Each structure stands twice: as C-alpha cells, then as structure tokens.
Amino acid sequence: MPIDWKAYDPSPFYDELIEARGRPRAAARRITDYLSSLDDAEIQARKLAAEHAIVEMGISFTVYAEGENIDRAWPFDIIPRVIARREWARIEAGLVQRMTALNCFIDDVYNAQRIFADGVVPEYVIAESKNFRKQCLGASPPHRVWAHVCGSDLVRDRDGTVYVLEDNLRVPSGVSYMLENRQVTKRVFPELFESTSILPVDEYTSQLFDMLAAISPRPQDYPSVAVLTPGIYNSAYFEHAFLAQRMGAHLVEGADLCVGDDDCVYMRTISGLERVDVIYRRIDDDFLDPEAFRSDSLLGVPGLMRAWRRGKVGLANAPGAGVADDKVIYTYVPAMIEYYLDQDSIIPNVPTFRCVDAKERAHVLERLEELVVKPANESGGYGMLVGPQSTKKQRAEFAQLIEKDPRNYIAQPTLGLSVAPTLCDEGLEPRHLDLRPFILQGVRTDVTAGGLTRVAMRKGSLVVNSSQGGGSKDTWIVDEED
Amino acid sequence: MLSRVAERLYWMARYIERAENTARMTMAFNTLALDMPRTVELSWRGLVLAATGADAIFDEHYQREDERNCVKFLIADSYNPGSILSSLRAARENMRTTRDLVPSEAWEIANELYLFARDNADAGLTKRGRFDYLTSVVRRCQMLTGLLAGCMSHDAAYDFIRLGRNLERADMTSRQIDVGAIRLLARRDDPEPYEGLLWISVLRSQSAFQMYRQHVRRRINGVDVVRFLLQDVPFPRAVAHALSRAEAAIECLPRNGIPLRLVIQARRHVLDADVDGLVRDEGLHGFIDQMQREIAGIHNAIAATWFPADRVQDAA
Numbered sequence: 001m002p003i004d005w006k007a008y009d010p011s012p013f014y015d016e017l018i019e020a021r022g023r024p025r026a027a028a029r030r031i032t033d034y035l036s037s038l039d040d041a042e043i044q045a046r047k048l049a050a051e052h053a054i055v056e057m058g059i060s061f062t063v064y065a066e067g068e069n070i071d072r073a074w075p076f077d078i079i080p081r082v083i084a085r086r087e088w089a090r091i092e093a094g095l096v097q098r099m100t101a102l103n104c105f106i107d108d109v110y111n112a113q114r115i116f117a118d119g120v121v122p123e124y125v126i127a128e129s130k131n132f133r134k135q136c137l138g139a140s141p142p143h144r145v146w147a148h149v150c151g152s153d154l155v156r157d158r159d160g161t162v163y164v165l166e167d168n169l170r171v172p173s174g175v176s177y178m179l180e181n182r183q184v185t186k187r188v189f190p191e192l193f194e195s196t197s198i199l200p201v202d203e204y205t206s207q208l209f210d211m212l213a214a215i216s217p218r219p220q221d222y223p224s225v226a227v228l229t230p231g232i233y234n235s236a237y238f239e240h241a242f243l244a245q246r247m248g249a250h251l252v253e254g255a256d257l258c259v260g261d262d263d264c265v266y267m268r269t270i271s272g273l274e275r276v277d278v279i280y281r282r283i284d285d286d287f288l289d290p291e292a293f294r295s296d297s298l299l300g301v302p303g304l305m306r307a308w309r310r311g312k313v314g315l316a317n318a319p320g321a322g323v324a325d326d327k328v329i330y331t332y333v334p335a336m337i338e339y340y341l342d343q344d345s346i347i348p349n350v351p352t353f354r355c356v357d358a359k360e361r362a363h364v365l366e367r368l369e370e371l372v373v374k375p376a377n378e379s380g381g382y383g384m385l386v387g388p389q390s391t392k393k394q395r396a397e398f399a400q401l402i403e404k405d406p407r408n409y410i411a412q413p414t415l416g417l418s419v420a421p422t423l424c425d426e427g428l429e430p431r432h433l434d435l436r437p438f439i440l441q442g443v444r445t446d447v448t449a450g451g452l453t454r455v456a457m458r459k460g461s462l463v464v465n466s467s468q469g470g471g472s473k474d475t476w477i478v479d480e481e482d
Numbered sequence: 483m484l485s486r487v488a489e490r491l492y493w494m495a496r497y498i499e500r501a502e503n504t505a506r507m508t509m510a511f512n513t514l515a516l517d518m519p520r521t522v523e524l525s526w527r528g529l530v531l532a533a534t535g536a537d538a539i540f541d542e543h544y545q546r547e548d549e550r551n552c553v554k555f556l557i558a559d560s561y562n563p564g565s566i567l568s569s570l571r572a573a574r575e576n577m578r579t580t581r582d583l584v585p586s587e588a589w590e591i592a593n594e595l596y597l598f599a600r601d602n603a604d605a606g607l608t609k610r611g612r613f614d615y616l617t618s619v620v621r622r623c624q625m626l627t628g629l630l631a632g633c634m635s636h637d638a639a640y641d642f643i644r645l646g647r648n649l650e651r652a653d654m655t656s657r658q659i660d661v662g663a664i665r666l667l668a669r670r671d672d673p674e675p676y677e678g679l680l681w682i683s684v685l686r687s688q689s690a691f692q693m694y695r696q697h698v699r700r701r702i703n704g705v706d707v708v709r710f711l712l713q714d715v716p717f718p719r720a721v722a723h724a725l726s727r728a729e730a731a732i733e734c735l736p737r738n739g740i741p742l743r744l745v746i747q748a749r750r751h752v753l754d755a756d757v758d759g760l761v762r763d764e765g766l767h768g769f770i771d772q773m774q775r776e777i778a779g780i781h782n783a784i785a786a787t788w789f790p791a792d793r794v795q796d797a798a
Contacts, residue, residue, distance in 0.1 A: 232579050269483055270736060
C-alpha cells in the first residue's frame with residue numbers, strides 16, 4: 001500500500017515536510033509525491049538497500065558494552081528532512097554571526113577581558129566555569145580564532161521558530177555521518193537528485209583541510225596535518241578515521257607524538273621523527289597535555305601546550321575554546337553578538353533561566369515539573385531532568401543539586417520539538433528531531449549545507465543522541481526557485 | 483608511516499599466521515592419533531609444546547594432560563595467549579586500529595573469523611566437530627592473507643604484514659621440527675614402525691606432505707623431512723623460504739641496516755646447515771635452539787628500529 005499523506009498526522013507538532021494534513025510544504029513536495037508513487041514493497045526495498053549500503057560502507061558507531069567494543073550499524077531513516085533554501089540562508093547567516101561573536105568572546109576572555117570590565121557578562125561565570133583554562137591566558141592563536149570547528153544544535157518549536165539549543169565548541173562529532181547519510185541517500189533515491197536542486201555537502205572535508213592548513217606555523221610549505229584521536233575505544237573513532245582518510249591526514253594517538261627540545265611537535269614514523277604542523281584534536285582539553293592539565297592522562301602529548309603557546313603547532317580547536325561551550329555562558333550569546341558585532345542575533349536562544357540568579361532559581365524550583373533542567377557542562381544528553389516526564393523523587397533530587405551548585409544548572413521550557421515523517425516498525429509516523437550544522441571558522445567561515453539531522457526513533461521520545469537510541473536522516477537544503 | 487601502525491600490522495599478520503599454524507598442527511596431530519594403534523600413547527602435551535611453547539601456562543591451569551584439556555588449551559583457552567581464539571582476537575584488535583590502511587573487506591573477514599572461532603569453539607572441542615572447525619579457521623586465515631596480497635598496495639604497510647607473517651612462520655616451522663616427531667611419543671618402547679606416520683604428520687601440520695612427495699622421491703625419513711622443512715627454498719612454509727621473504731620485506735623499508743644483517747645471517751645459517759650431520763650427532767635440537775634465538779633477535783631488531791620505543795607489544 002503506498003503512503004497516504006492524508007493519513008499522516010503530525011499534530012500538535014510542527015512537521016518539517018508537511019504543512020497540514022495531506023498538504024506537503026513546497027520544498028518537500030517532490031519527495032512526498034515521489035514517496036506516494038512507490039508501493040509498500042518498493043519502499044521496503046529502498047529501506048533494505050539503505051541498510052545494505054550502511055553495512056557495506058562500514059558506517060558504524062561504537063558502543064562499549066559487556067566488556068567489549070561493539071560496532072553498531074548507524075541507524076538511518078531513508079526519508080530526508082527538507083529545509084527550503086531561503087530559510088536556510090537566514091539560518092546560515094545566523095550561525096556565522098554566532099560563531100564570530102563566540103570567537104571574539106573566547107579571545108577576549110583570555111586576553112583583554114573587556115566584556116567583564118564593561119559589565120556585559122559577569123566575571124564570576126568564567127572563574128567558576130569547568131572549561132576555563134588559566135593556562136591559555138595571554139595566548140593569541142592565528143587569526144585570533146579559537147573555536148575552528150563548531151557543531152550548534154538547532155531545534156524548532158511548535159510555532160516553527162528555530163532556536164539554538166547549544167553550541168558544541170569542544171570536540172563536536174557527527175559530521176562524518178552527515179556525509180555518509182548523503183552517500184546512502186544518493187544510492188537509495190538517485191532519481192530525486194536528478195529532479196530536485198539539493199545543495200551538496202561533499203566539500204566539508206576539503207574545507208576542513210584548508211582551514212587546518214591555514215593555521216599551520218609553516219604556511220609556505222605543504223603542511224603536515226594529523227587527526228589526534230583518543231583511540232578505538234572512543235565512540236567517535238569511526239569519524240576520526242573517516243576524516244583523517246578523507247583529508248589525507250595521519251590518524252594519530254597521543255603516544256605517536258612527542259614534543260622536541262625545539263618545542264616542535266613530531267610524530268614517530270618508521271623513518272624516524274617527522275614534524276607535525278597542525279593537529280585536529282579530538283581529545284578534550286583535560287587530556288591534551290599531562291604537563292599542563294591532568295597529569296594522569298595517557299592520551300595526550302606532554303609539552304603540547306608549550307608547543308602551541310610558542311606558535312610551533314596549530315591546534316583546532318584551540319585549548320580553552322570550550323569556555324564558551326557552557327550552558328550558562330550560552331545565555332549570554334545574544335548579548336555578546338550585540339557587544340562585539342553591534343548586531344541583533346539572527347537565530348534566538350531558547351529562553352533560559354540561570355539558577356545562579358536567586359530570583360530565577362526560585363522560579364525554576366517552583367516549576368520543575370514544566371522545565372528541562374540541564375547541567376552547564378555536560379554533553380550527550382546526560383544528567384538532565386525532563387520535568388514533564390520526571391518522578392517526584394527525581395525532582396526532589398534535582399532541587400537539591402540545584403541548591404548545592406546553582407552555577408552549574410540552567411533550566412529551559414520544554415519545547416515541542418518539530419517532527420518529520422519517519423519509517424518506523426509501526427509504519428510511517430512523526431518522530432521528533434533536531435539539527436546539528438557544522439561551522440568552520442578560520443580566515444573564512446563555512447557552514448555545511450544542512451547538517452546532521454538526528455531523530456528520536458522511539459515514539460514520543462525527545463532524546464536524539466545515538467548513544468541513547470537516536471537515529472538520523474539526510475538533510476536536504478532544497479532550492480525551490482530552481 | 484606511523485611506527486604504531488607498522489607495529490600493529492606486523493602483529494596482526496603474526497597472530498593470523500599463528501592461528502593458522504596452530505589449527506594445522508592440531509588437525510595433523512588429530513589425524514595421527516586416529517591412525518595410531520591403541521598400544522601407542524600419543525603425548526598431547528607434546529603437541530601443546532610444539533604449537534605454543536607455553537607448557538608452563540598449561541601446567542598452571544590443568545591437572546591432566548589428556549586430549550580434551552590439550553585441545554581446549556590450543557583452541558579456545560583465554561589463558562593461553564597463543565591459542566587460536568586468543569590469536570584471532572589479538573589479530574582483530576590490531577586490525578581494528580589500522581582499519582584505515584587495510585582494505586575494508588579485510589577488516590570484515592578478520593572480524594567474522596574471530597566471531598566464527600568464538601561462537602563455534604565448543605564444536606571445535608568435540609572429536610566430531612573438530613575437523614570442520616579447524617579447516618574453516620585455516621581457510622579463513624588464508625582468505626585474509628590472499629585478500630591482503632591481492633587487494634592492498636604493496637607499500638610499507640604491506641611490507642610489515644609480510645614481515646610479520648614470514649617471521650612467525652619461520653618460528654612455527656622451526657619449533658615443529660624441533661619438538662617434532664620424537665617428542666610426540668610419550669613412550670618410546672618401539673617407535674620404529676610408526677616413524678613414517680609421525681613424519682607424515684609433521685609434514686601435514688605444515689601442509690607440506692604433497693609438496694614433499696613431489697620433490698623428494700624417496701621413502702619418507704626423518705633427515706629428508708627436516709631438510710625439506712628447513713632448507714627447501716621453493717616451499718613457502720620452509721624456514722629458508724620464510725626467512726628469504728622476510729628479508730625481501732626488510733629490504734624495502736627505511737633504516738633497515740641491523741634487521742637486514744640479522745635476517746641474512748639467519749637465512750645463511752639455515753641453508754648452510756648440514757642436516758645429515760646434525761641428526762647423526764644429535765645436534766639438531768641445539769641447532770634449532772640457536773635458530774629460534776636468531777629469529778627472536780630479528781624481531782627485537784625490527785621492534786627497536788621501527789616500532790614506538792615506549793610501548794612495544796609483548797612477544798608472547
């Protein structure tokens with residue numbers, strides 16, 4: 001039986017593909033029409049083809065369970081999420097604006113600290129931030145850019161407004177899945193790529209390489225670039241290997257590198273030591289250099305901070321960039337945009353209560369049942385309280401946590417995340433999703449056309465993280481005027 | 483290429499070769515056991531010694547050196563780092579971390595191979611299931627070796643793979659010759675009538691029986707078998723052949739001075755050996771002992787030259 005769009009009902013949520021029952025959005029019309037032209041067997045065949053492609057291409061993510069590492073096939077829904085190009089242009093501009101302001105902020109924090117002096121952001125939020133690194137004070141990385149790679153999570157509420165939920169400035173992952181999703185979709189729906197103008201995403205790895213090459217301390221030479229991974233036990237190891245391969249960079253672990261007496265970074269090769277110019281590091285600050293940060297880290301490279309501070313090696317993202325990746329700092333981003341760029345923010349923040357403020361805290365504690373409470377420094381959806389789905393006991397626990405460490409908590413209203421039609425075991429159903437575009441900033445700024453759409457595959461669930469049962473979709477930026 | 487990557491590829495190849503050899507030896511010994519009259523008691527422990535040299539670990543974990551315990555130790559024992567399953571697990575882990583350098587099918591085969599060996603280990607322990615299990619392990623190992631030979635660029639990464647494979651092979655074959663037939667017999671009341679069978683078994687454990695028959699047209703005897711397995715350059719599992727292939731791989735690598743000198747020396751010692759004299763004067767064991775030390779010396783030189791200095795994997 002072919003898909004009957006009249007039977008598909010996303011209400012009360014905003015649907016990315018369907019405007020109202022039976023009426024697709026303009027940018028999505030080609031795909032919805034096409035899907036209804038296929039019968040059930042054909043749809044199942046496409047779904048199977050996608051599953052095969054995923055296994056064949058070896059797209060996996062790693063889960064550590066039962067004392068062993070298991071590579072799981074990447075969960076993927078064949079129906080793409082579609083965004084009209086005109087809407088995307090505005091989002092893209094908003095992301096560039098945000099990233100620029102964030103980099104101004106990080107550079108300011110580690111140097112002049114004007115924004116504190118001018119009273120726009122209170123200084124204590126930095127002093128108590130887990131991701132502030134005093135070892136970075138006074139450093140000036142090339143182009144004064146600290147966060148080179150950012151993955152910002154966007155969500156859409158019931159009324160269609162797109163918000164930035166958070167900015168991941170430490171080691172955001174997922175971009176390889178965005179690229180692979182597109183490869184799979186091209187195999188599954190080649191016809192649609194012929195008839196629809198879908199913006200390509202393939203340039204990402206060359207843009208990444210160019211950005212990295214631009215922070216080389218020896219820009220005149222062909223730079224030697226390495227991707228630094230914590231190793232195979234990391235859940236994003238697939239991505240580290242993927243990016244290294246696509247960029248023609250070395251995939252290195254901490255023990256492969258050493259810092260010489262000349263403060264340059266070298267890798268140990270079969271021909272002896274070879275200099276490394278730029279490191280795209282996928283290790284958290286804490287583990288980067290046992291001399292500067294955690295001395296028990298076996299993942300890092302002793303002396304790496306020294307080499308970076310002396311300008312002998314480029315590090316992306318720069319150490320300390322994570323200071324802006326904090327949910328309390330997040331609340332000040334619109335103020336930063338105004339302060340540094342003298343602009344209004346294009347994409348709004350989700351309204352957020354800071355528990356550190358006594359008045360806002362009282363408000364939060366009163367309304368825990370309605371709000372989502374998040375710790376300031378966690379990622380991956382851990383350590384959260386989702387008010388409407390919580391028990392009384394959990395709320396009591398969180399009330400205590402907040403009272404004990406108010407600086408570390410923020411609260412937001414529970415958003416009715418947008419949905420998109422998804423092929424589930426139960427048939428075609430609306431599922432909640434978000435979007436993580438990736439922004440590269442160096443001399444220039446590039447934003448991926450779309451990004452990684454993550455879907456909560458379980459009915460009613462709002463959790464999209466792959467470690468917790470999330471899946472993904474290809475994201476199409478479609479040019480309607482074409 | 484990175485030293486760490488070189489080291490992992492080298493060990494991956496060694497572990498695959500080790501698993502394959504252990505499977506062959508167990509299979510050959512099993513066949514021999516079926517042929518022997520019941521009055522002759524075969525020493526399964528001798529097989530353990532021949533295959534792994536790890537009899538101390540065996541003694542630590544087992545009271546009785548019977549067939550069941552010995553086969554379990556060789557196939558599935560996690561205490562035994564040289565068991566088929568341990569070797570395949572180690573090979574797989576080494577390949578996981580170098581996936582970006584080897585063809586993706588190779589990773590899939592290595593992964594499936596380990597999962598097969600793990601999931602079917604119980605069948606491998608039974609007398610009836612053993613042959614199928616071991617044959618399957620050998621074939622899959624060969625498939626992996628073939629795939630790497632046929633689909634991977636023969637660059638430095640590949641040189642480390644064939645280096646590991648050939649060094650392990652030289653080591654396993656020489657160990658087999660040493661412990662060989664004589665020690666496999668627990669009681670030596672009257673070994674003479676079965677000597678032919680024993681040597682055939684030794685040849686079989688290197689899949690050398692057929693090639694031996696084609697090249698040595700005499701009644702099977704110990705001296706000829708030892709000479710064949712030690713010195714026959716065209717036969718790929720002979721020590722001299724394996725060393726010459728290791729030498730060819732080393733020649734392609736940078737800064738190869740010390741390892742190259744050692745491997746040439748070892749190959750010359752093998753080819754120059756007077757096998758007749760060694761057997762006659764009971765000097766064979768001493769010679770093989772020396773051989774094994776030389777092979778270990780080549781490994782150490784390889785590790786010191788090309789592998790990361792701070793964490794070289796244990797040679798166990």
